[in-house]
Amino acid sequence: MASVRILKKEINKEVAYFIDDCYEHIIKNDENEKEIEGLVNRAVEIYDEVLDGVNEATKKENPAPTFKKLRSSLIEQLNDLKIKLAKKNA
Numbered sequence: 001m002a003s004v005r006i007l008k009k010e011i012n013k014e015v016a017y018f019i020d021d022c023y024e025h026i027i028k029n030d031e032n033e034k035e036i037e038g039l040v041n042r043a044v045e046i047y048d049e050v051l052d053g054v055n056e057a058t059k060k061e062n063p064a065p066t067f068k069k070l071r072s073s074l075i076e077q078l079n080d081l082k083i084k085l086a087k088k089n090a
Contacts, residue, residue, distance in 0.1 A: 007071065008054060011074060014075070018085075050073065
């Protein structure tokens with residue numbers, strides 16, 4: 001199950017990078033702090049949902065297609081959050 005471990009690390013890394021970006025924005029410009037904290041909370045929810053999906057998929061006989069869907073879902077949802085964060089920077 002090395003691929004599961006690597007996938008979980010990738011998920012953690014992607015979400016952590018986004019959260020770091022959010023806190024960096026708060027440090028530089030704190031006028032939207034509450035809204036950005038909402039983005040951080042949503043990122044944590046996404047993280048939990050995706051990890052739950054990975055854990056469920058490991059119980060299946062062939063989890064690879066599910067992992068692929070979860071990875072693309074994570075990227076898509078984080079991209080949406082990044083767009084919202086970029087609008088706060090503008």
